[in-house]
Amino acid sequence: MENSRRDFIKKTGLASTALAVPSYGFTIINNKSSLSDQIIGHGDFKYRVHKEWGNLNPNTTPIKNCHEMVLDSKGRLIMITDETKNNIIIYDKSGKLISTWGHEYNSGHGLTLFKEGEDDVLFITDPGAGKVVKTTVDGKVIMELPNPKDIGVYTKKMRYKPTETAIAPNGDIYVSDGYGSDWVLQFNKEGEFIRKFGGRGHLDNQLSNAHGVAIDDRDPNNITLLCTSRTHNSFKRFTLDGTYLSTIFLPGAYVCRPVVDGENIYSGVCWSRMKYLERVPDSGFVTILDKNDKVVSNPGGTKPKYKGGELQLMLQNTALFNHCHDVCVDEDKNLYICQWNANKSYPIKLERV
Template identity: 55%
Template sequence: MSSRRNFIKKTGIAGAALASVPSFGFNILKKSAPEDVILGHGDYQYKLVKDWAELSAIRNPILNCHEMVMDSKGRLIMMGDHTKNNILIFDKSGKLLDYWGTAYPGGHGLTISKEDDEDMLFLTDSGWYLNKQGKWIYHNGRVTKTTTDGRVIFDIGHPQTIGVYKPGDHFCPTETAIGPNGDIYVADGYGMDYIIQYDANGKYIRHWGGKDNPDENYKLSNAHGVAIDYRKKNNPLVVCTSRNEQSFKWYTLDGKYVKTLHLPNMQVCRPVFDDTNLYAGVCWSQPKVGKTNWKDHTGFVTILDGDKVVSNPGGTAPEYENGQLQKSYQLQNKPILHGHDVCVDEDKNLYICQWNANKTAPLKLERV
């Protein structure tokens, strides 16, 4: 043992001596810190923070992080599909503040709206979930309006009950948007691909779209997302995702077609607006060579200024030729697996919810 102690003592002295020698520009003994992972392009670049959320996988398990919004208190509210805690509420440091929700096995969409100085949430249960045997199970989807602490205000159920759908038509809502007068727009993205408009009390007004619509301007294929575009203050528009067409489609508040924006190789989720920007998770893309299936990790995030793509965090830089956007691709090291939703805070940091991401919490992209 004495020889071992002498060895440690000698090597300790030698180490101290080496540490006192001038390095002349070389860090001889200092272990280099891992380099920051910077994602994105141009003025929209971000440092990747993987372990942002402080969560116990036992106490607060996650299956899929589907969507996230920020409330008026600056809290980040996430919707998932684990019925031990469908709703997780974080502060911006990633600390878990609260959790609730056990009744949404197909928990998917989350939208926030303010009414009389109180934040209201609109939750969508898509009606689909995987059981323990790995089999997809269907139950009737629904939209639920709640307070931020989970008190239910009302439900919007299957449109068959009001004669809009036929018996046997699946209602699988994936998203809602709230119009300037309180109207509720429901995207039936995993069902019949209609956008269904209700008033603020849940009374049916109209619907449009549909996967079998013969008019290409109104046809929606996987109407996964819906949002209100307020960038032109005097002319707000409803924006709908047609994910299988790799497109967003704009309509007036009463459902009249305005325009389509095609994003080659990007199967986008809902549009999220902040200032002049549109953010969207890209759930799937295809590689330059070969093909992938829906279970493979092929996603990233895209950012537009106006109608132009300016950055693709987790993906290749956007390229335009003769004014036409070319295909974008996921980076080979797959820093983002599936971009399902984007939440933007007041400092322009991004929080990325991922579907099918090995039960991981949201990522943070810190603006640089």
Template identity: 60%
Template structure:
């Protein structure tokens, strides 16, 4: 091959390369991070990641920690956080902001929706100020539950830092004191104290970070109470009047509140035990549990494995999430993930595939 021909060939290749670099296709110019669009999960519960689903203008609608999310009867997705410029952000399912309100909840943490014969209410738990609020869907405060010492249930010096509520079939209000004294407190629908159970400890009926609570209606004739014991890597089952029944052990998973959709239980995992079995920062994922209380999928985490009927340790597999604090599941079984301590990120959508 002559030098002239070689130079021509080199010039052609150089020109073609330059053109390729200059005239990038639209999809390359606007390429998203690799994780966006990735499919995660196991078995029949696999999901496409949409990281930017809930992104808003942070100068107008800032978030600090996206703590929890619920869906109302109109299909709106209601999120609570601890940014008092807008504690509540209300999205439609496309990720568009519909409404925002709330300036009174510096530790806005727990969010429970109660449908009382067609009328819907929210219960907001604030561990920073030690109060639980019942509001309407516009934010009007209808009931406030304060420190249990006011009704003789605690001593004044006992910490009360409520993290979550659940509303029983008869309207009984259950409050999980997950960052405080580890009791589950029961109140009438009017906010009158009934009793408490649990407390801090390693007994079966005790808790270590009673972070979440929910009513389990999967056995419709016999609803029960499921309570998180996060540092135990467990959910604990109780009767509605507080008698211990059993434990769902989830080794490796520091689970947040249980969320039920039909016969399936979903939960955000805030940390897993990546390093020397210690609670490790930025190691969260989502876990999904069937009606027989068997883990069937861990989006972002390792595939669940059972040996001789025993669940093996579960860990974050891909660093998609930092600290999954809650999940909300819509009617198409898509999951919306709220994160704590995650660089002020908005909710992430996991689209069921």
């Protein structure tokens, strides 16, 4: 059935992005709602856009920024925002609101789900408050990690604004200080500090805007840590004890956190580029990598091209997205896109075709 659907789309021409890419990589579209029936993406990773999927009543369930989203074991989509009237918004897959909670996370940003025995738990980062908390899925705080300034890991003058967490199979917690000092801090499951690595700089083992972090367990015999170095347009791979291994360079893509699902890595691209500009406001797309860490599709962006084994510059090519901040993948490989600084837009669904 899956192959027949894709063949039908290819034969009818719907799989085309239907947009000519100008020399600077952008197409100006006056009516963004016209994109709601578009198919975007490349190769085997094409998607039908559902712009209104997550729309709610802003009077009762307001948002500022949709930062991140995770899928829990019950199939519910849990999203964090920085709107303290409802920091956490829980959807079903049809886009219907199930519930909300949370009023204390003024800059709620990172949201990671971890299966602890039979229970789902959440890890929330609040960079403005310098906090990382572990909670139940209904908001009960289980643990708060220590601030590195309070335990002598940072000096009092160092900035600590944690943006993301990743949880290793043994329960170790990795915190990326993406808006602070660009270290990745490792704690054990009890919240005791182990080490820090990375730090701001331009060496291979250093990071610049360490916005995201994720466990890459696609090879169960060689589990590693992927760290975003957003200004470097890259993910950097480390061992679980902080030794630098390699860099996945993604030219033109100011990526947020890596999301590992099946054989693939997905990421929101928060800014795109033009020919002479480092970052273009109100831009972005989604990028998808295969099991070999090669980009195979850029929904909302230009088709990935390799020359001599090197990935070429990637750019936005539709006006659909403003600052893609996260990607959530469901069991059917549909994508849910959270956006930052996007005029209080609710998440967009990309239906796999």
